[in-house]
Amino acid sequence: MSDTLNVVVLVGSLRKESYTRRLAQALIKLAPATLKMEIVPIGELPLYNQDLESDAPPPPWRAFRDRVRPADGALFATPEYNRALPAVLKNAIDVGSRPYGKSVWSGKPAAIVSNSPGMIGGFGANHQLRQSLVFLDMPILQQPEAYIGGSDKLFDERGEFVNPTTRDLCTRLVTTFEAWIRATRKPK
Numbered sequence: 017m018s019d020t021l022n023v024v025v026l027v028g029s030l031r032k033e034s035y036t037r038r039l040a041q042a043l044i045k046l047a048p049a050t051l052k053m054e055i056v057p058i059g060e061l062p063l064y065n066q067d068l069e070s071d072a073p074p075p076p077w078r079a080f081r082d083r084v085r086p087a088d089g090a091l092f093a094t095p096e097y098n099r100a101l102p103a104v105l106k107n108a109i110d111v112g113s114r115p116y117g118k119s120v121w122s123g124k125p126a127a128i129v130s131n132s133p134g135m136i137g138g139f140g141a142n143h144q145l146r147q148s149l150v151f152l153d154m155p156i157l158q159q160p161e162a163y164i165g166g167s168d169k170l171f172d173e174r175g176e177f178v179n180p181t182t183r184d185l186c187t188r189l190v191t192t193f194e195a196w197i198r199a200t201r202k203p204k
């Protein structure tokens with residue numbers, strides 16, 4: 017039970033000062049030593065176009081698929097754009113899901129954290145994302161749900177959580193996710 021699990025982290029914002037990325041980095045720091053989490057860049061992936069699906073797809077698609085495929089789990093950290101998930105994150109999900117029958121997501125345990133400076137914490141994006149992950153046959157962590165509001169005020173100047181309750185929720189999310197991956201992952 018002590019083997020290290022590798023988790024890819026997808027961040028649904030390209031903004032330099034993104035709150036979502038900061039939150040993802042905080043989750044990475046809180047993760048148990050046996051959960052190695054790494055952000056996989058998605059900003060340079062060409063927009064999904066089925067016409068480009070061939071024996072030689074765009075190199076960034078290939079590199080992304082090769083990076084995600086062997087991972088034991090995937091954590092999706094997303095802001096909310098117009099009550100939905102941002103296009104850049106949906107694009108990465110679409111790229112990983114093809115070619116048909118070769119999805120890198122299939123069977124891979126997943127967790128979602130959404131956030132927003134507003135009160136609702138990206139609830140709409142969280143559940144829209146969940147809908148796609150169900151279709152992609154990813155066992156998704158049910159609890160704790162993580163809709164983090166006030167994302168612009170989460171950290172102090174040292175980068176520590178201001179609110180211990182939020183820190184506890186984030187710790188619970190990563191520790192439960194590790195147990196979830198061990199319980200649901202398919203044998204390699």
Ligand code: FNR
Nearest residue numbers: 029031034035036037095096097098099132133134
């Ligand atoms: C937003 N924002 C936003 N916030 C929210 O709670 N619900 C929403 O539906 C939207 N819609 C929305 C659309 C677009 C196009 C933008 C640019 C922004 C605000 C959003 O939560 C805020 O900009 C966050 O700071 C974005 O996350 P990052 O970039 O800080 O990670």
